[in-house]
Amino acid sequence: MTQNRRNYQRVPLDASVSFRELSFHKAGEAEMAHYKDVSGGGLLLESAHAVPLGVLLKLEIRVPGWGKHQDRFGTAAENDLRPLVALGEVVRVEKMDSGQFELGVKFCNVYPDDLASLMRFVDALSAQSEA
Numbered sequence: 534m535t536q537n538r539r540n541y542q543r544v545p546l547d548a549s550v551s552f553r554e555l556s557f558h559k560a561g562e563a564e565m566a567h568y569k570d571v572s573g574g575g576l577l578l579e580s581a582h583a584v585p586l587g588v589l590l591k592l593e594i595r596v597p598g599w600g601k602h603q604d605r606f607g608t609a610a611e612n613d614l615r616p617l618v619a620l621g622e623v624v625r626v627e628k629m630d631s632g633q634f635e636l637g638v639k640f641c642n643v644y645p646d647d648l649a650s651l652m653r654f655v656d657a658l659s660a661q662s663e664a
Contacts, residue, residue, distance in 0.1 A: 540574055541572035541573040541574035541575075541655075542572060542573075542655055542656070542659050543570045543571065543572040543577075543655075544570060544571060544572070544655050544658040544659055544662070545569065545570045546568065546569070546570060546571050546596070546597075546658075547567055547568075547569065548567065548568060548594075548595045548596065548597055549565060549566070549567055549568075549595045550565075550566055550567070550568045550576070550578055550592055550593065550594045550595065551563045551564070551565055551566075551592070551593040551616075552564055552566065552578070552580075552590045552591065552592050552593070552621075552638075553590065553591045554584065554588055554589070554590060555588075555589040555590065555591055555620070563593075564580065564581070566578050566579055566580050566581075567579050568594070569635075571594070571596070571651070571655065572655060573640075573648060573651055573652045573655060574639060574640060575621060575624075575637065575638045575639040575640045576592075576594065576621075576638055577635060577636070577637055577638075578635070578636050578638060579629075579633045579634070579635060579636075580633065580634045580635075580636050581633060581634070582634065583626050583628070583634045584623045584626060584634070584636055585623065585626070586623055586624065586625075586626060587622060587623065588622070588623045589620060589621070589622055589641065590620070590621045590622070590623065590638060591618070591619075591620060592617075592618065592619045592620070592621050592638065593616040593617075593618055594616055594617040594618075594619065595616055596613075596616075596617055596651065596654060597613065598613065598654065598658075599612075599613065599617070599650055599651060599654040600612035600613030600614075600615075601613075602650045602651075602653040602654040602657065603615075603646075603647075603650040604646060604649075604650070605646075617643070617647050617650075617651060618643075618644070618647070619640050619641075619642065619643040619647075620640070620641045620642040620643075621638035621639060621640050621641060622638065622639050622641050623636050623637070623638055624637050624638065624639045625637030
């Protein structure tokens with residue numbers, strides 16, 4: 534019997550993310566990528582290059598459909614365009630057959646209102662897929 538160690542429910546989502554390594558040594562350039570799934574604890578993204586374990590990333594995550602789950606002024610469509618900005622740590626790196634790399638990124642810091650909105654979004658998607 535396998536044990537699920539995850540604290541958060543994941544939902545599959547193929548959307549874009551911009552990420553940049555945080556470093557004292559250099560100002561890294563932002564890289565655009567796709568992520569495969571997201572949860573309240575982090576995301577799984579595909580990168581053209583490996584990023585070492587423990588590296589901190591500034592993430593700007595596009596979350597299509599999360600606008601209606603935000604407690605902000607404006608329409609859901611306007612809120613949908615606003616990325617979720619987070620600080621994440623690379624906790625898993627795996628080379629895929631395609632030559633790309635899967636990066637497991639754990640959220641370290643997310644604005645609390647955005648995290649609450651993301652959790653509502655994930656819960657709503659999970660409920661839809663179970664129905």
